[in-house]
Structure formats: structure tokens, C-alpha cells
Amino acid sequence: MMATMSQTWTIFTAVIVMAVQCCRGEKCCHIWSSAGPVVQQGSNFTVNCNFTCKCKGSMRSGHPPRPQTHTEINPALIYLNVTNITKKRTFSCECNCPTSLNPCGLDISTGYLPEPPKNISCTYKVKDNEREVVLCTWDRGRDTFLTNKVVLWLRTVSRNHTDGLVLNSKETALESASIPVSSSVQLISVWVLARNELGSAVSITMNYTLRDIAMPSTPVLGQPDCSSRECIIKVQHSVRTQHLEIQYRAEAQTWASSPDSVVQMSSVKVPSLEPYTLHHFRARTKFSTGLWSKWSTNISSWTQEEAPAKELDVWYAEPASDFKSLRVYWKELNISTAKGKIIVYQVRVYSPNSGPVSITNVSADTRNCSVPFCANCEVTVWACNSKGSSPPAKITIHHTKVKVKQFQSPEDMHVTVDRVTISWRKHDTAPRHAVYVVEWYPEGHKLEELRWVKLGRNDNHTVVTGIKPFECYEGAVYVLSNESLLRRTTFTGVTSLESAPVAGPSVQHKVEGNQVKVTWTEIPRGQRRGCLTNYIIYLENDSGHKKPYIVPASQRMHIIKGLSSVFYNLWITASTAQGEGPEGQKVKFLIQNETPLSPLIMCAVAATILMFLVCLCHSLEVKQRFWVYFQCLMLDVVPDPANSKWAREYTQEKGKISLQLSNSSVTAEEDEPILVDVEELPKQSIDICANVSSQLPRQTSLSPETEPAALLYPLTTYIKSFSHDSDNSDQPQTSLDTNTTGDYLSSHGPGDMDEEDQEFVDMLGFFPSHNFFMEHPEFGGKLTLNAVKIDCSDLFQNSEC
Incomplete structure (x- = not known):
């Protein structure tokens, strides 16, 4: 009875305790793993949950938590089998207790055991006379996915071979560690211990002699002092060393050691450098034994300039059609040949006949120059920097008409x-x-x-x-x-790649009668898509008939002839070897043939003018005036009255006349010779109207048997004299020989002329309408040429034609 009461009291106490715990917000369960919180990847284990109250328990895992299929041992205990775990996982348990209790959870980490560290390497670093350490590095192997701790163990042996202390370095997750040592140490033994939550691993033991692994500290370089071919560099050391190595390189080149470097105290001279080049330098040192120090920090410096060592590569473009100028080109020198910064180019044109033609300075950023064209002249180009100029680059300019064999393409x-x-x-x-x-x-x-x-x-x-x-x-x-x-x-x-053009050319046209002149512009460079082979002109009439005209790609104009009077559409396409491009701009025009109205009007006007001229020609006065104008134009066909039929008959009827060109007196039927005065008139623009500019001899003797050696007057001079008839004689006082064309002498007035002579005078039209014949001059006394002087201006007065 007492035992039963005791058990009842115990259960009651437990219930009270659990109730109190639930009221305090405690967890309703306890969770654990059979392999602990850290397991190896790929292992199998169980996760267990023990509930503190009577409830229906469950288990979850993942993010977000998902229900898991668990196994129930009793209402207060469940578990979950986990197999081949590969990553970190979280597990939780919960139940529906009468009181509100928090669920419980567990994080499981997974990883590997550490591998024994390997590839251990130690260096005895001598920083100065007071600080000496042993620095060791190693390879820890694969990643364990866990937190690793590494311990470097170092055992030293002094000169007297007594065992030194075993030093334990700090735990570190790094792959290197350093331990200070005394300068009396000669030998060391080193091993590395690695460990994590799963276990530990130890490396093999490495033994070193310190003098074999001694390494001086890294040197410090000062700013170089450079000329064109060498640089002097100051070097700072913390400890005295026996070896120094200097390396240099230009930009984007590999490092090269200077085998002929000269060490002088605290500086080193580096020769055999390139002028005007940015060089980079670095250095390292070493004791008589041991290891080289680490390379110093790089320093840089430019070497000085020198005059360019190589001539320019020069070429030229053929001169234009006017042969007044041409363009000379050159390539930029690289740094190694320029040996400095080019500040100017100098271009000279020299003629072998006349000397220098031109000298031009061109800026450094220019690669061509226009110079005066000079056939067979020599063009010289120099590149100049601050130290001098390059060797001359010469090229002779040849006239484009030089006989060279032309080929369409290379072989x-x-x-x-x-x-x-x-x-x-x-x-x-x-x-x-x-x-x-x-x-x-x-x-x-x-x-x-x-x-x-x-x-x-x-x-x-x-x-x-x-x-x-x-x-x-x-x-x-x-x-x-x-x-x-x-x-x-x-x-x-x-061309490397080619396709059909992507655009057509722009068109301009001009209609001229029944033909059209078509011109077009080039397709923009980016739209040709290769080498153009031809253009195709399409002409479409209003009935839809389309006719193509193929034109070579070198032409920009074409004339289409023989078109009918209709409306036309015209456009042009361009083609390459890969095909024809799209249509270009379309234009529309009209061909309108000429009407016959204009030729008819011209014919009518011409016929009217011809009829007017025919009517004028039927007028006698017009004929006479026209004949005068004609005679003025035909100077060498003036009729000679002295050789006319009338003059010959008159000479035969009147007897013999003797004319002597001498100072003797005249033998004739009259007692005294007749004197004829000649007045000289200004020469007119029309020669036939000119008067005699010389006068007759004072005494003249004519004889039918005697002929003068030369004509006394020019053929273009016409003189007519009149003498009065004697009361007792019908013979003339003086007359001309038939061979004398310069004079015409007659004693007859107009009333004495026969019908034939009158026709001759009328034909010549010599006298104006108001001349002295019409005024009936009196014939008497001595007659001089002044009395019969003719003024040609009267010929053109009162003219209406």
C-alpha cells in the first residue's frame, strides 16, 4: 500500500515538473546523432528524437523544413536513418503537446579527415643582424570542408650538437608559418601537424642546414640616371651580400639579365640599352651560399634620344592630270629606329636642272605631303628629333607618260x-x-x-x-x-568578301529632242558590298515595255537615242560578281517630237526675202548702184577706157599723135602743147574711187609707132581730161596711146559720143546723177584735171537700195 502510494507520488511529481517546464517555454524534445554533429562525407547514421510529453511526434529536414519518414520505437522516441550524406543538413523534431513547447533541432556538418601536409619548404630569412627567422610553406592537400588547424613543429640543433627546444607555432589555417631562430643554430628539423573535428594527420620530418637555405632580404632600387645607351641605378641592402643580379626589359618584352653589369659600391651600371626606350629594372641578391632573395619592386626610366638611324620608307601617288602637284607618303619609324620623338618631317624637291624647287616642314603627326610636280625631280624626306635627322630617303618622280607595259592583273x-x-x-x-x-x-x-x-x-x-x-x-x-x-x-x-549591292544609284536626266542624257552618282562606299562590275539602266514606256541598257562600272553617263513621243520611267541598278542590287531612284519624263511649224515659217520668211530681192533687181537704178558696189569690191577688174573699141576708132580717124617722154617740145598740128594739171586727192576706203596721187609730165609726145617702156600710172587710177576744140580744126589737141591705161584724153563733150560709147558710160555707172554731164558744161579754153575731178562720196548719196 505504501509502495503504490510512492509510485503515484512520483508520477504526480513528474507531471508537475513537466507542466512547469512547459509553462517556462522549454523544448518538448531532445535530439542527437549517432555519429555526432560532424560526420565524414558519404557516411550513414541515425538522428534520434526523445519527446518530453505525450504527443504525436514528427521529424523534418532541409530548408524549408520538409516532413521525413521516421521510425517510432514508442510514443516518446522516434529516429530517422540518414545514408550517404554529402553536405551540411539540419534536422528538427516537433509534437503537439498540451502545453506550448518549442521544437528541437540539430545541424550535421560533413567533411573529410585532413591529409598529411606535403611539399614542405623552409627558408632561412636573414633580415638584419638581429632578426633571423625560418619560414616554412607546405601543401595541405584537398579541401576538408571543415575548419582546419595546422601546427608547425621545429626542432633546432646548435653548433655543439645539443638538442634545442621544440617550438610550437601558433595554430593557423594558412599554408605557411615562421619561427624565430638564433644565429647559433646550424641544423633544424621541421614537421607539420594538421587536424580538424574528424581527426589529425602529420607530415614527414624535413631536415635542413641553415646556410643552404639562407636568403637575404629583398634589395631596394633607387631611380635610375640614364643616358641614351646606359643607366646607373642605386641599390640599398639591409645585409651584406656577395651577388647582385639586375634584369631589364622594354615595354611588352621579356626580362633580360645584364651580364656586363658593373657593381660600384652602392650603385650598378646597366649598359647596352636602346635609345629613347622606356626600360623597367629589377634586382635580387644572394650570399655566397644559399638562395637568391626575392625580386625587388620594378622601377622604370626612359633612356635619352639619338638621331634616327634608318631612312624612311617613302612612296608617292601619281600626279593629277594637271601635273601641278603630287602627294608623297612615308611610314612612321618604330621606336627602335626613330631613337627619339619625331618632332618634324622635312620634304625637299630637287631638280637636276634648276636646283631646289621647294623645302617643306611637316608636323610629326602627318604621314604625307603635297609637293609641286617636277618631272624627273628627286624628292628627299627626313625624320627629325631633338638630336638630329635620319638618313635621307630619296625617290625620283617619273612622268606618267613614261613608257611602261600595262597589265590588267598580276599573274x-x-x-x-x-x-x-x-x-x-x-x-x-x-x-x-x-x-x-x-x-x-x-x-x-x-x-x-x-x-x-x-x-x-x-x-x-x-x-x-x-x-x-x-x-x-x-x-x-x-x-x-x-x-x-x-x-x-x-x-x-x-575583295575578300562580296555580296550584291544594298542600294541603287541616284539618277539625273536631261531630255534633248528624241533622246535622253542619263547621269548618275556613285553608290556610297559602304553600300557597294564589293567591286561593281556594271550598271543596268532600265527604260520603261507607258505601255509597260521595259528595256535594259548595260553600262560598264567605270561610266557615269549614257545617252539613249531614238525615243518615241511617250512617257517613260527610268531607274538604274548596280551589280557585283555576286548579283544585282535593288532599284535606285525612279524618274519620269516625256519625249515630245518637234512640230513642222518652225521649218515652214523659216521657208516662208526666206521666200519673202527672195521675192523682195528679185523685185529690186528689175530696177535700173538699183542695178547701176549694185554695179558700183560690186566694182568697189572687185578692185582688179576696173574697165580700161583707153583700150575700148571707141578709143581705138577715134585714134584711127583723127590721125597720128606723138607722145615723147622727154624735155623736147611737142611736134603736133598745134603750136603749143596742152598742159594738164593733176590734183592729188586723199585715198578713200574704196580703191576704185581713189584719184591720181601724181601729176602728168609737163611735155608729152605721143606717137603711134612708139610704145612706152612702162605704164605711166597705176591700173587702178582713172583720169579723164577735156580740151576745147579749135575753131578751125576738128582734130583733138592731145590723146593717149592705146597702151596707156592711166589716162583718157578726149576733146569731145557728151554730145560727141556715139551710141556705143554712151552705153559704155552707162554700164560703168561712173557719174552720179548730178554730175557735170547732166549740167551741160561748156567746153572752151584750157582744161585741167581739177575741172573734172570726181568725188566718190556722191556715188552713195540719195541711195535707197
Whole structure:
């Protein structure tokens, strides 16, 4: 009875305690692992939960927690089997207790046992006379995924071979550690112990002699003092060493040691450097035995300049059609040949006949220069820096009309995506010093993007790089000897990638009668997509009939003739070897044939003018005036009255007349000779109207048997004299010989003229309408030429024609 009461009291006490715990917010369970909180990866174990109250318990795992299938031993104890764990996991247990209790949880970590450290390496670092340490490094092996602790153990042996102290370094997770040692130590033994929650591992023991692993501290370099070929560098050491190594390199080059470095006290001289080059330097030291120190921090410095050592690579573009200027090109020198910063280029044109033609200074960022064209002149280019100029680069300018054999393309050409291989047949007769020059440039852009390469006589090909895709290139291969041009081979249509054009050209047109003149502009460079082969002009009439006209790619104009009077549509496309591009701009125009109205009007006007002229020709006065004008134009066909039929008959009827060109008196039927005065008039613009500019001889004797040796007056002079008739005689006082064309003498007035003579005078139209014949002059007394002087201005008065 007493025992039963005791058990009842115990249960009651337990219930009270559990109730109190629940009221305090305690956990409702206890959780643990059969393998502990840290397990090896891939292991198997169980997770157990013991509940503190009667409830329906459950187990969860993961993030977020998911229910797990567990095994129940009794209502207060459950467990979960975990197999092949590979990563850290979290487990929790919970139940529905009558009172609110917190669930319990457990974190399980997984990893590996540490591996024995390996590849142990120790260095005896001598920093100064008071600080000496042994620095050891090792390889800890694979990652354990756990927190590792490493202990470096060091056992020292002094000069008297007594055992030293075993030193324990700090635990560290690193792969290196250092331990101070005394300068009396000669030998050391080293091993490394690694451990984590799963266990520990120890390395093998390494034995060292300190003098074999002694390493001096890293040297410190001062700023170099450089000339063009060498630099002097100051070196600072913390301890005295026996060896020093200096290395240098230019930008983007590998390090090179200076075997001929000279150590002087605390400085070192580094020779054999390149002028005007940025050099980097570093140094390291070593005792007589032991290890080299670490490399010092890099320092840099420029060497000084020298005059350029090599001439420029020079070429030129052929002169323009006006031959007034040409463009000279050169390539930039690299740093090793420029030996300094180029500050200016100098270009000189020299004529072998007249000396220097021009000298031009060009800025350093320019690679070409326009100079006056001078056939067979020598162009020289220098590159100048602060220390001097380069050797002269010379090239002779040849006239484009020099006889060179032209080829359409080189003998062989191989094209790839980004490069072109150009081959040619060697010039067998070229001298030994002959060179080849290969030039290339985008089509139509020679002056802007000319590139070239010079090759030796034995070369027969070159690889042209930098070819842009969808770009058309052209160029030439030159053979030069002593700057004389021996041969030139041109090539065109070079491209790496090509497709049909993506645009058509813009069109302009001009209608001229039944034809149209079509002009167009080039397609933009980026839209050609290769080398153009031709243009196609499409002409479509209003009925829809379309006719193509194929034009070579080198033309920009075409005339289409013989078009009908209709409306037309016109457009142009461009083509490459890969196909035809899209249509360009369309234009519309009308062909309108000429009407026959204009020729009819012209014919009517011409007929009216002709009829008017015919009517004028029927007028006698118009005929006479026209004949006068005609005579003024025909100076050498003036009729000679002295040789007329009337003059001959008159001479035969009147008797003999004797005319002597001498100072003797005149023998005639009259007692005294007749004196004739001649007045000289100004010469007019029309020669037939000119008067005699000389006068007759005072005494003249005429004889029918005697002929003068020469004509007394020019043929273009016409003189007519009148003398009065004697009351007792009908014979004339003086007359001319029939061979004398300069004078016409008559004693007859107009009333004495027969009908034939009157017709002769009328035909000449010699006298104006108001001349002295119409005024009936009196004939009497001595007559001089002044009385019969003719003024030609009267011929044109009162003229209406």
C-alpha cells in the first residue's frame, strides 16, 4: 500500500515538473546523432528524437523544413536513418503537446579527415643582424570542408650538437608559418601537424642546414640616371651580400639579365640599352651560399634620344592630270629606329636642272605631303628629333607618260577572308639592285588610304593584310632600278568578301529632242558590298515595255537615242560578281517630237526675202548702184577706157599723135602743147574711187609707132581730161596711146559720143546723177584735171537700195 502510494507520488511529481517546464517555454524534445554533429562525407547514421510529453511526434529536414519518414520505437522516441550524406543538413523534431513547447533541432556538418601536409619548404630569412627567422610553406592537400588547424613543429640543433627546444607555432589555417631562430643554430628539423573535428594527420620530418637555405632580404632600387645607351641605378641592402643580379626589359618584352653589369659600391651600371626606350629594372641578391632573395619592386626610366638611324620608307601617288602637284607618303619609324620623338618631317624637291624647287616642314603627326610636280625631280624626306635627322630617303618622280607595259592583273592572286596573296613573274632582265613596290588602296581612295610594301629582287609574292570585307581594292606592282621605273603591273577588283549591292544609284536626266542624257552618282562606299562590275539602266514606256541598257562600272553617263513621243520611267541598278542590287531612284519624263511649224515659217520668211530681192533687181537704178558696189569690191577688174573699141576708132580717124617722154617740145598740128594739171586727192576706203596721187609730165609726145617702156600710172587710177576744140580744126589737141591705161584724153563733150560709147558710160555707172554731164558744161579754153575731178562720196548719196 505504501509502495503504490510512492509510485503515484512520483508520477504526480513528474507531471508537475513537466507542466512547469512547459509553462517556462522549454523544448518538448531532445535530439542527437549517432555519429555526432560532424560526420565524414558519404557516411550513414541515425538522428534520434526523445519527446518530453505525450504527443504525436514528427521529424523534418532541409530548408524549408520538409516532413521525413521516421521510425517510432514508442510514443516518446522516434529516429530517422540518414545514408550517404554529402553536405551540411539540419534536422528538427516537433509534437503537439498540451502545453506550448518549442521544437528541437540539430545541424550535421560533413567533411573529410585532413591529409598529411606535403611539399614542405623552409627558408632561412636573414633580415638584419638581429632578426633571423625560418619560414616554412607546405601543401595541405584537398579541401576538408571543415575548419582546419595546422601546427608547425621545429626542432633546432646548435653548433655543439645539443638538442634545442621544440617550438610550437601558433595554430593557423594558412599554408605557411615562421619561427624565430638564433644565429647559433646550424641544423633544424621541421614537421607539420594538421587536424580538424574528424581527426589529425602529420607530415614527414624535413631536415635542413641553415646556410643552404639562407636568403637575404629583398634589395631596394633607387631611380635610375640614364643616358641614351646606359643607366646607373642605386641599390640599398639591409645585409651584406656577395651577388647582385639586375634584369631589364622594354615595354611588352621579356626580362633580360645584364651580364656586363658593373657593381660600384652602392650603385650598378646597366649598359647596352636602346635609345629613347622606356626600360623597367629589377634586382635580387644572394650570399655566397644559399638562395637568391626575392625580386625587388620594378622601377622604370626612359633612356635619352639619338638621331634616327634608318631612312624612311617613302612612296608617292601619281600626279593629277594637271601635273601641278603630287602627294608623297612615308611610314612612321618604330621606336627602335626613330631613337627619339619625331618632332618634324622635312620634304625637299630637287631638280637636276634648276636646283631646289621647294623645302617643306611637316608636323610629326602627318604621314604625307603635297609637293609641286617636277618631272624627273628627286624628292628627299627626313625624320627629325631633338638630336638630329635620319638618313635621307630619296625617290625620283617619273612622268606618267613614261613608257611602261600595262597589265590588267598580276599573274596570280589568292584571296582569303582578311588577306590577299599577290604573286608575279620575276623581271628577268632587272639588275641586281632592282626592287619591287606593291601598292594597294580602296577603289577611288588612293590619296586617302594608300598603302605599299617594298620587296627585294628575288621576291615574287607578298601577303597584303588588313583587307576589309565588302571593300573593293585596286593597286599596282612596280619594278624599280636606281629609282627608274622599269615596269608597272596594275590590278583591280580585289575583295575578300562580296555580296550584291544594298542600294541603287541616284539618277539625273536631261531630255534633248528624241533622246535622253542619263547621269548618275556613285553608290556610297559602304553600300557597294564589293567591286561593281556594271550598271543596268532600265527604260520603261507607258505601255509597260521595259528595256535594259548595260553600262560598264567605270561610266557615269549614257545617252539613249531614238525615243518615241511617250512617257517613260527610268531607274538604274548596280551589280557585283555576286548579283544585282535593288532599284535606285525612279524618274519620269516625256519625249515630245518637234512640230513642222518652225521649218515652214523659216521657208516662208526666206521666200519673202527672195521675192523682195528679185523685185529690186528689175530696177535700173538699183542695178547701176549694185554695179558700183560690186566694182568697189572687185578692185582688179576696173574697165580700161583707153583700150575700148571707141578709143581705138577715134585714134584711127583723127590721125597720128606723138607722145615723147622727154624735155623736147611737142611736134603736133598745134603750136603749143596742152598742159594738164593733176590734183592729188586723199585715198578713200574704196580703191576704185581713189584719184591720181601724181601729176602728168609737163611735155608729152605721143606717137603711134612708139610704145612706152612702162605704164605711166597705176591700173587702178582713172583720169579723164577735156580740151576745147579749135575753131578751125576738128582734130583733138592731145590723146593717149592705146597702151596707156592711166589716162583718157578726149576733146569731145557728151554730145560727141556715139551710141556705143554712151552705153559704155552707162554700164560703168561712173557719174552720179548730178554730175557735170547732166549740167551741160561748156567746153572752151584750157582744161585741167581739177575741172573734172570726181568725188566718190556722191556715188552713195540719195541711195535707197
